[in-house]
Amino acid sequence: MRKFKFLIVFILVGLLLVACDDGKKDEKTDGEKKPVSGDDGKLSGEITVWAHPFTADQEVEGKMWEEIIASYEDATGVKVNFEQIPWANRDQKVLTALAANNGPDVFYVIPDQMPQYADAGMLLSLDQYLEGFDIEDFVDTALVSTTWKDELYGLPILQEAYTYFYNVDVVKDIGEDPENLPATWEEFEKWAEKAKEKGYYATSFQGGGSMNGTLYPFLWQAGGQVVTEDNEVLLNNEAGVEAFEFINKMYEKGWIPEDSITAMEHNALWDGGKMLAVQGSGNSVSRMLDQDLFEFVIAPPMKNKEQLTYGTTGMFVAPINTDNPAAAAEFIKIVTNTDNQKKFNTVTQYIPTRESAKDIFSENKYLEQLAGYTQYALPGVIHPEGRTIMPMIQAELQTMLEGNKTPKQAADDAAAAVESKMGN
Numbered sequence: 001m002r003k004f005k006f007l008i009v010f011i012l013v014g015l016l017l018v019a020c021d022d023g024k025k026d027e028k029t030d031g032e033k034k035p036v037s038g039d040d041g042k043l044s045g046e047i048t049v050w051a052h053p054f055t056a057d058q059e060v061e062g063k064m065w066e067e068i069i070a071s072y073e074d075a076t077g078v079k080v081n082f083e084q085i086p087w088a089n090r091d092q093k094v095l096t097a098l099a100a101n102n103g104p105d106v107f108y109v110i111p112d113q114m115p116q117y118a119d120a121g122m123l124l125s126l127d128q129y130l131e132g133f134d135i136e137d138f139v140d141t142a143l144v145s146t147t148w149k150d151e152l153y154g155l156p157i158l159q160e161a162y163t164y165f166y167n168v169d170v171v172k173d174i175g176e177d178p179e180n181l182p183a184t185w186e187e188f189e190k191w192a193e194k195a196k197e198k199g200y201y202a203t204s205f206q207g208g209g210s211m212n213g214t215l216y217p218f219l220w221q222a223g224g225q226v227v228t229e230d231n232e233v234l235l236n237n238e239a240g241v242e243a244f245e246f247i248n249k250m251y252e253k254g255w256i257p258e259d260s261i262t263a264m265e266h267n268a269l270w271d272g273g274k275m276l277a278v279q280g281s282g283n284s285v286s287r288m289l290d291q292d293l294f295e296f297v298i299a300p301p302m303k304n305k306e307q308l309t310y311g312t313t314g315m316f317v318a319p320i321n322t323d324n325p326a327a328a329a330e331f332i333k334i335v336t337n338t339d340n341q342k343k344f345n346t347v348t349q350y351i352p353t354r355e356s357a358k359d360i361f362s363e364n365k366y367l368e369q370l371a372g373y374t375q376y377a378l379p380g381v382i383h384p385e386g387r388t389i390m391p392m393i394q395a396e397l398q399t400m401l402e403g404n405k406t407p408k409q410a411a412d413d414a415a416a417a418v419e420s421k422m423g424n
Helices: 007-019 058-076 090-099 114-119 140-144 168-173 185-197 215-221 238-252 267-271 282-291 325-335 338-348 355-361 365-371 390-401 407-422
Strands: 046-051 079-084 106-109 154-159 163-167 201-203 275-280 296-298 313-317
Touching: 046 325, 058 079, 058 325, 058 338, 106 325, 114 313, 140 154, 140 313, 154 325, 154 338, 163 168, 168 275, 168 296, 185 201, 185 238, 185 275, 215 238, 215 390, 238 390, 238 407, 267 275, 275 282, 282 365, 296 365, 313 325, 325 338, 338 355, 355 365, 390 407
Parallel strands: 046 079, 046 106, 201 275
Antiparallel strands: 106 313, 154 313, 163 275, 163 296
16 A cells, blocks of 8 residues: 555554554555556455444344445455454554555544544545435435545444433323423423422433533533534533533432432433433333333434434545545445445444435334434534543533532633643
8 A cells, every 4th residue: 555645644653553563564465555446447456344343143244244245346346355343442453554554445433533534634535436426315414424624534324313211101100291202401301300309310411421422412402512623612602501501400400310420321220210211322222122121202302402412423434545545435335325224224223324224114113213313413523632522521521510610610611621632
C-alpha cells in the first residue's frame, strides 16, 4: 500500500508503533502489493475486509458473511479476504495496521471513531463513487454519523433507537393507561410523581455509564447540542442548562435511585417490578422476551422542544491508502444494499438503515416499532474529540448530583473543560 501523505496520521499512531516490536508484514500479503482495479474502470483484483463478531452464533454469522461476500464477488469479480477481528483494542489494531501500510481495504467503525479517522485524513471519501447511487433510501439520522465536514466517508449497515420501556403492571397501578404513554417531559413528570407516591422509581439513570444514555438525549430534546464540528461549545447554553436541571430534578425528587450518580445499570430494580420505565433498545426486547418477567410496552422517544433520542450507527469505511479504492467503495455499497442489510440485520437483530429493508421485522411488533423510531435517533457527538470529552462532562454531571454544584455551574464548568480540550 502507498504511504499516507498526512503527517497527522503519524502523530496519531506514533505511540502505537513504538509498542509494536515485530514490524512484520501481515502474512496474507507476504509484503506484496495486492492487484488493483484497472484503468478501464472495470473492477479487478482483491480486497481485505475487517469486521467484528456481532452475535454469539458464529456458525450462523459465518454463513451470513459467505452469502454477502458471494453477492459482491459475483457482481464484481473481485476476491474478498474476510477477517473477523475482536472488539477489544480495535482502534490500536486498525491504526497500527494502516500506519504499517498493511491494513484492510474496508473496515467497520462506530460513530465516535469515524470523525477521528476522517479529521486525520485517514479515510477515503466516498462521494466520487456514488453517482447514480440510491442514497435517499437511507434513514437521515443514520447518515449523520457517516459524514464529516460535508464529505461522506462511510455507509451505514445497522442502527439502534433507545426509548422508554414501561412496565404495564406499574402503569396500571399508578392509575394510568399503557396505551397512552407520556410523550413530553411534562407528561413524564406527572407519571414520575405518581410512581414515587406508589413506592416505585420512575426510571433508571446510569450516571457511571456513557453520556449517550444519560445527558445527551435530554440535551437534544431540549434543543441543544454539545459542540459543533467547528469547535463551538454549546453545552451550557439555555438548552444545555435545561437538560442539567431536568436530570437534577429527577434525582432530588427521588424519581431515580440514590446510586444513580455512579450506577451502571438498575436491572434488579426493573426486573423486580420496582421501576416504571427504563431506556431500552432492540437488545432489551430480546432480554425481556427471553426472561418473560412481565408485560411491557414501548413509548416513542420523548419530546421537549425536539423529539430525539440516542441510537448508535454502525458503518463500513475504506482507508485513504487502499490500493483498490473503487473496489473498496463498491463493497461498501453492496454490503449495505437492501438485500444484504436484510441478511445482516435478520441475523444480528439490529435495525436496518435502509427503509426498504425494515420489513424484516414485520412479525416482531416490538422491533418493528423500534425500527420506526430510528428517524429520531442521533448517534452521539460526531466530532474527533467526541469520545475524549465525555468523561469531563460526566464528572460535572456527577458533581451536580452529589449536591456540590448547581445545574448552571455544572453546565458552565463542563463547557469550560470541553473548550479547554478544543483549544478554544
